[in-house]
Amino acid sequence: MTQPRKSEQTRQHILETGRELVLHGGFSGVGLSQILAASGVPKGSFYYYFASKEVFGCALLQDYVDDYLGRFDALADGAGTAGAKLRNYWTAWLDNDKASGIASGCLVVKLAAEIADLSNDMRMILDAGVDQMTARIADLLRAGAADGTVHALPDPDATARVLYAQWLGAAILSKLSQTDSALRDALQDTTRRLSPEQTEK
Numbered sequence: 001m002t003q004p005r006k007s008e009q010t011r012q013h014i015l016e017t018g019r020e021l022v023l024h025g026g027f028s029g030v031g032l033s034q035i036l037a038a039s040g041v042p043k044g045s046f047y048y049y050f051a052s053k054e055v056f057g058c059a060l061l062q063d064y065v066d067d068y069l070g071r072f073d074a075l076a077d078g079a080g081t082a083g084a085k086l087r088n089y090w091t092a093w094l095d096n097d098k099a100s101g102i103a104s105g106c107l108v109v110k111l112a113a114e115i116a117d118l119s120n121d122m123r124m125i126l127d128a129g130v131d132q133m134t135a136r137i138a139d140l141l142r143a144g145a146a147d148g149t150v151h152a153l154p155d156p157d158a159t160a161r162v163l164y165a166q167w168l169g170a171a172i173l174s175k176l177s178q179t180d181s182a183l184r185d186a187l188q189d190t191t192r193r194l195s196p197e198q199t200e201k
Helices: 006-025 032-039 043-049 053-077 082-092 107-118 120-147 156-177 181-194
Strands: none
Touching: 006 032, 006 043, 006 053, 006 107, 032 043, 043 053, 053 082, 053 107, 053 120, 082 120, 082 181, 107 120, 107 156, 120 156, 156 181
16 A cells, blocks of 8 residues: 655644634634644645635535545445444544544534534535435435334435434533433434334334
């Protein structure tokens, strides 16, 4: 496996450093000087990779989306039933470790409202990422219905969008309360809703 070139490593280092800063301070709240100081690169090097802060923001979000989808794909392609894979995904939202926890490191939760009014290009990247994510969840819902580990749903795509929205909302409420109670409620509701024993009323 070839090693990335130093220039690619530097660019990735800036993006990863910037992601941590933005997770804490928001996109508007993090200045270029903070990014430069934290990543240890001069201003000229930053502008070599990113023509503006908005271009940096677009690259940061695309890198986040690609990483997020890649991790989900690794889960979906692994061993186990579709129902077990979905449960592993939901329970990962409760992990407080930013390296693996979804809610604690979610840029959709952190930035969606801010960038919707700030940058259309950034908004479109996150929106497309959400569409790709919910499509993947819908695929697992269909697979779960086929293997008997998930309740068969009339519209898996709509259910996937509703579930993802529920978990985003729960993540926001958990940030406000500084507890994981909303996420645990979401897990309980999702488990009940997708249980193969669930029957239509």
